[in-house]
Amino acid sequence: xxxxxxxxxxxxxxxxxxxxxxxxxxxxxxxxxxxxxxxxxxxxxxxxxxxxxxxxxxxxxxxxxxxxxxxxxxxxxxxxxxxxxxxxxxxxxxxxxxxxxxxxxxxxx
Amino acid sequence: xxxxxxxxxxxxxxxxxxxxxxxxxxxxxxxxxxxxxxxxxxxxxxxxxxxxxxxxxxxxxxxxxxxxxxxxxxxxxxxxxxxxxxxxxxxxxxxxxxxxxxxxxxxxxxxxxxxxxxxxxxxxxxxxxxxxxxxxxxxxxxxxxxxxxxxxxxxxxxxxxxxxxxxxxxxxxxxxxxxxxxxxxxxxxxxxxxxxxxxxxxxxxxxxxxxxxxxxxxxxxxxxxxxxxxxxxxxxxxxxxxxxxxxxxxxxxxxxxxxxxxxxxxxxxxxxxxxxxxxxxxxx
Numbered sequence: 001x002x003x004x005x006x007x008x009x010x011x012x013x014x015x016x017x018x019x020x021x022x023x024x025x026x027x028x029x030x031x032x033x034x035x036x037x038x039x040x041x042x043x044x045x046x047x048x049x050x051x052x053x054x055x056x057x058x059x060x061x062x063x064x065x066x067x068x069x070x071x072x073x074x075x076x077x078x079x080x081x082x083x084x085x086x087x088x089x090x091x092x093x094x095x096x097x098x099x100x101x102x103x104x105x106x107x108x109x
Numbered sequence: 110x111x112x113x114x115x116x117x118x119x120x121x122x123x124x125x126x127x128x129x130x131x132x133x134x135x136x137x138x139x140x141x142x143x144x145x146x147x148x149x150x151x152x153x154x155x156x157x158x159x160x161x162x163x164x165x166x167x168x169x170x171x172x173x174x175x176x177x178x179x180x181x182x183x184x185x186x187x188x189x190x191x192x193x194x195x196x197x198x199x200x201x202x203x204x205x206x207x208x209x210x211x212x213x214x215x216x217x218x219x220x221x222x223x224x225x226x227x228x229x230x231x232x233x234x235x236x237x238x239x240x241x242x243x244x245x246x247x248x249x250x251x252x253x254x255x256x257x258x259x260x261x262x263x264x265x266x267x268x269x270x271x272x273x274x275x276x277x278x279x280x281x282x283x284x285x286x287x288x289x290x291x292x293x294x295x296x297x298x299x300x301x302x303x304x305x306x307x308x309x310x311x312x313x314x315x316x317x318x319x320x321x322x323x324x325x326x327x328x329x330x331x332x333x334x335x336x337x338x339x340x341x342x343x344x345x346x347x348x349x350x351x352x353x354x355x356x357x358x359x360x361x362x363x364x365x366x367x368x369x370x371x372x373x374x375x376x377x378x379x380x381x382x383x384x385x386x387x388x389x390x391x392x393x
Contacts, residue, residue: 006187006190008181010181024181024182026181026182026184028184028187031342071339071342072184072342072343073184073187073342075182075184077182
């Protein structure tokens with residue numbers, strides 16, 4: 001979709017200390033590979049999300065680099081152990097330099 | 110399933126190894142979306158060539174099926190969200206949005222799409238959700254009709270159909286002249302066209318369940334449209350898909366919303382009677 005990329009994140013609101021939780025993320029993004037041509041035969045410039053990171057209270061949880069073969073609307077699902085209450089921070093870095101972010105609080109009892 | 114195919118293979122080897130059919134059964138699996146079970150198998154209505162109508166979901170790979178089952182992973186849900194924004198956006202000379210008249214779509218549109226196409230007494234022809242939206246826009250909102258497959262048209266149609274998720278498809282053929290459009294659609298369904306000389310029924314009836322190269326042929330049901338297709342990584346409308354099928358037979362494509370395609374939509378939708386609306390379905 002042409003609209004501005006919009007991140008969606010699913011993190012449980014609460015967890016027990018030391019519990020392993022499932023985190024799901026998805027961002028709407030065209031992931032233009034740079035391999036396609038338009039009607040005039042000109043190459044459509046590459047525009048993808050090239051990096052995704054997740055931090056918990058400032059500590060890295062998960063990160064990865066992305067390459068042009070990844071489909072539109074990249075989806076990530078991963079697990080994390082939560083020792084304490086805090087904040088998950090997610091960021092997606094676009095080829096044009098934009099950074100899309102999201103934050104999710106979790107209460108650990 | 111493995112046992113049966115092994116047995117088939119063994120018998121076939123004894124007779125001749127060349128008679129092994131490419132037929133593969135649709136899977137025996139349940140589709141549950143956000144706790145609601147979808148009807149993916151339903152007894153066929155009277156006059157139907159099959160005993161049971163099957164959702165295309167049963168013919169897809171496990172990864173694709175999982176995408177549809179999880180509304181978070183399903184990229185089609187992005188269009189539902191976009192459609193909701195459009196629903197609440199004022200457009201046109203009369204200063205109205207969809208919500209101005211229809212309020213909360215979760216209530217006003219619930220189950221509605223399962224009964225489309227419907228007879229439109231003004232136009233004297235069946236109309237689908239896309240045409241109903243255009244009718245509202247031009248007559249009640251003072252806005253312009255959408256261009257075919259405009260992103261807004263696909264998003265709003267997806268959003269409205271999503272309000273009927275799970276509702277079984279049921280057309281009322283007694284309205285107006287619906288029956289004669291059904292007849293016309295049926296005739297089209299069985300008419301071979303194009304350089305490849307194929308009818309809809311060649312693939313989706315006679316060869317249902319077989320593989321056409323890497324593609325597992327389904328019954329060609331309409332209940333999941335607009336559908337998120339991984340091939341396009343985009344939402345695909347029903348008329349776009351019907352045109353795509355016709356193009357693949359190397360025939361000339363009828364215009365979107367033309368009488369030909371509306372008749373076909375009426376008939377094809379009827380062939381999926383009893384299946385849940387699965388919009389936004391995910392397909393290959």
